[in-house]
Amino acid sequence: MQWANSTLAFYGLGAAVLATSVVTLRKRLELSQAKHKSLAGHSRMARRLAGFVPFYEYDDDRFFCSDAAPAEIAARRRAGFARLSALYQTRFAETIRRTAEASADISDLQFTGAYRVPFQYSRMVRTQLPSASFVQSSSGVTVTDLDGNIFYDLTGSYGVNVFGYDFYKAAIERGAARVRELGPVLGLYHPVIVENTKLLKAVSGLDEVSFHMSGTEAVMQAVRLARYHTGRSHLVRFAGAYHGWWGDVQPGVGNPLPAHETYTLTDLSETALRVLRRRRNIACVLVNPLQALHPNASAPSDSSLIDSTRGAHFDKPAYAAWLQRLREVCTEQNIVLIFDEVFVGFRLAKGGAQEYFGVRADLVTYGKTLGGGLPIGVVCGRSDLMKRFRDDRPADICFARGTFNSHPYVMAAMNEFLRHLQTPQADALYRDLDRIWNDRAVMLNQRLHAAALPVKVANLSSIWTVCYTQPSRYNWMLQYYLRVEGLALSWIGTGRLIFSLNYTDADFKAVADRFIAAAKAMQEDGWWWNNPALTNKAIKRTVLKEMVMHRLFSPRAR
């Protein structure tokens, strides 16, 4: 009897172990199915592969014919490059000189200078078309460099510039005057914070607010709160989405350590929803609505523009429906839904992405423009999620501080920003926003098409990206032609153009004229030479072959 019992127990245990293994295996399988097939969806593999990419560069000849263009085309490119270089050295002389001087001491300048174009071309570009990273003033929709050149600003100051630089200058000045008596006292508040809190609650539709110093910190705090209140460990982000540079939200290339408590899932995918339903360890889902423009793709920097596969397309109803599905699953599973609106908040609509897509989040992070021109990060959320301590367990807290949080000058500039949002002028600005920017994108695309240029733009309202319609290895050159035409881009080049909302039709027409002129000059210089053998696939294959050969045979790479 005893023997029978223990045999039974043994089989029972075996069955339980088997069942658990099957469940674990199924969960594993579901997780891997929910990962996007690109490297953006496989953070660990991307990090590992990044370590294998060897440095190599093209010599003077190959630089101009890395796509096997004939000698005549290479010569045209060479002449165009020399002409651009001469223009750079004269027109931007002082700005370039000061940038080069400062670069040795400012690590950020070294980084951004090195990553403007694919690395195989980088050194030659750096020496012939050097970075010119200084400006002396801004006005309207323009900035002026140290040589007195005036550029239409398409950088948008990383997205901060929504209402135009003059607005922020005034906000900072007026704000500073209002808190001057108090000065930089920290820890205690200037009363201006009260109105900010009220206005932020109204804008976000949420119960409470916390103030931080950057978007990255706001995201850190939102995730920390989600973990604290759910008692769960993992955060979910979607492939390609940027949420600042904190380790847990940057699990792939760029972070020296792997992020063990992060799942990177496929955006707009049922398999991702299945993972959310099945896993019990998910505290929160982070959404950066900017991804609606290029779901599952990373920030479109020109340094990775090795061919013309970069694509973008914004489908508002599809993305809104996806967010709604996500909302439902998060509610059903008690997962905290966080909208990271650091970039898009106040740019798409007065009530941000929540209003624009018609979906409510549990926590929302804001930053950038909300500081009225000064550094900021904010979390708005449901009061049960914002609470940082427990009444019944006094030692169990969720700690968050930050020396400069609620700085009086920042609060005052923010107040100017939030008050401006309440004006009829701001209402008028937001009313027709999408139509205006969509019409402008259509107009530019029509002109590009009519001029037979292999370029088109895609947009999410005033956030634009440039795509290329025929295979080429040299699309990244466009940023230099654009600069010469007086258009200022950020260091990621044509991957992202950010317009401030004070662009008039006349301003935009001037930008469009210059954009067309730049693309035409680039075409005439032969950079978009193409033959049927030059497909995107063939370009990728060539680059991969070069990398493998250098990895295997170059002494520096081993």
Ligand SMILES: Cc1ncc(COP(=O)(O)O)c(C=O)c1O
């Ligand atoms: C969506 C999003 N979240 C967070 C951040 C980080 O903000 P910050 O650069 O202020 O730390 C950014 C910055 O670009 C962002 O776009």
